Amino acid sequence: MDLKQAFREIKQGNIAPVYVCYGTEAFLMNEFVERLTESLIEPEHREMALIRFDTGDTALSVILEEAQTLPFLVPHKIIIVRDSVLFATGKPSSRVEHVPEQLLSYMDEPAESTVLLFVVPYEKLDERKKIVKTAKSKHQTIAFTPLPAEELIQWMTKRATAQGRTLDRDAAEELLKRIGTDMQAIVTELDKLCLHAGVAGLVTIDAVNELVPIAAEQNVFRLTEMLATLRTEQAITIYHDLLKQREEPIKLMALLVRQFRNMLYIKELSGQGHSPQQIAGQLGLHPYAVKLTLEQAHRFSQERLAALLSELAELDYAMKTGQVDKVFGLELFLLRTGSAGAS
Known part of the structure; x- marks a missing residue:
């Protein structure tokens, strides 16, 4: 599934029962998880409705048992699984044994009240694995890759606009040159620049030169x-x-x-x-x-x-x-x- 499409689906309330999120752009992946959480879980219910596992130390059978258990006092729950074993390429680094066939069966009949989300912090999935092929055939995989420079600038401009500021094009380009393309670092510096610009202010290249140290x-x-x-x-x-x-x-x-x-x-x-x-x-x-x-x-x-x-x-x-x-x-x-x- 395309990332933009995935965000649109969430906005429209079309939530898939299983997601496999992979890639190196951690900021976008975290934003996706946050949007998904906001759409399904009330803030006061997060402690009960958000559950985290890691396939490095938890057996898949335990994770799936939790997925099939009805949520307690809340309508939905999200299970976030950090994975370096089931979907990733390379040699598995797990202290426990997994039976991928169990997940294949679950994908055919997922629990209606659970969203099972796998976070795979690798550039690629192992296309040879049946579990990967099945997830792709069901349109459950989402790639989180670094945005091209032009899309980064558009994204920065939108973020500044959402805060009631205008980001000058030259300022955006200089910001990229000074700190690189790490989105979390960009957010930190851009928000600081917006605060400096004030309400309805303009973020200029002079402000970037003055306030943003070069990495x-x-x-x-x-x-x-x-x-x-x-x-x-x-x-x-x-x-x-x-x-x-x-x-x-x-x-x-x-x-x-x-x-x-x-x-x-x-x-x-x-x-x-x-x-x-x-x-x-x-x-x-x-x-x-x-x-x-x-x-x-x-x-x-x-x-x-x-x-x-x-x-x-x-x-x-x-x-x-x-x-x-x-x-x-x-x-x-x-x-x-x-x-x-x-x-």
């Missing part, structure tokens, strides 16, 4: 941008700012390695004709991050990126064995790299 990962992205364009002084300024924020040089180096490695991978895959969406799927990155990294990768040759990764590996060893001072070792790397540029 370490995003600062490292900016740092590599400075190195690529020979703006060494600005790169060193960013580095010193990160040190003032008590960021560890070894952590910053690890982030640099990840960024250069992503650039190398993205450059190679792009050269093979893969689209940004396909690259995002292969590397487990947000499409927006792939788009920005691809723009940055165009400034570096593959040979230069490979050489930088080799140099960082040597520096990592030297820093961790005490041969080089951590702070000055990384600063010297930035100075050398900035002077040489991306060629």
Whole structure:
């Protein structure tokens, strides 16, 4: 089932007896669970009507027994099951044994007063399993994947509007650049900006620059941008700012390695004709991050990126064995790299 359709169904009161929610976008998944809960359970009944299990330590037979038991003093109950065993790919990590056939039987005749919701925090389900095929055939699976940048901006705009504020387009784009695409982090900063703007106020790019700190990962992205364009002084300024924020040089180096490695991978895959969406799927990155990294990768040759990764590996060893001072070792790397540029 499509996520937008699932939200529409809940709004219309069409609730399915079983849901299998999977994906890496935890914020949207939590929002879905909350909407479902609001539609079925009164706030004062939540303690009795919301039940949680984990297939890692509770047998499926126990979960299904609870599902088939009539709710106590409330018309409906929701059973939320965190699952890394029944639907997920990979080796099951459970201390108990499960009999998937029991769930297959339950899906054919589910309890009318119970909504059984499985939360699978993995990018994909195991399509080889009969239990997955059955859930898909009954339109009970919902994928929670990261929103594309444009949809994220639309979602941010709607959230600001719901609070009686207007979100400037440039402000939304700058917010994404500063904190990335994590929806929970966006909510925290956007709500703060709306509060600052006041009733019927406008959230501007100036407010974002003033009130929203740049995440370490995003600062490292900016740092590599400075190195690529020979703006060494600005790169060193960013580095010193990160040190003032008590960021560890070894952590910053690890982030640099990840960024250069992503650039190398993205450059190679792009050269093979893969689209940004396909690259995002292969590397487990947000499409927006792939788009920005691809723009940055165009400034570096593959040979230069490979050489930088080799140099960082040597520096990592030297820093961790005490041969080089951590702070000055990384600063010297930035100075050398900035002077040489991306060629």
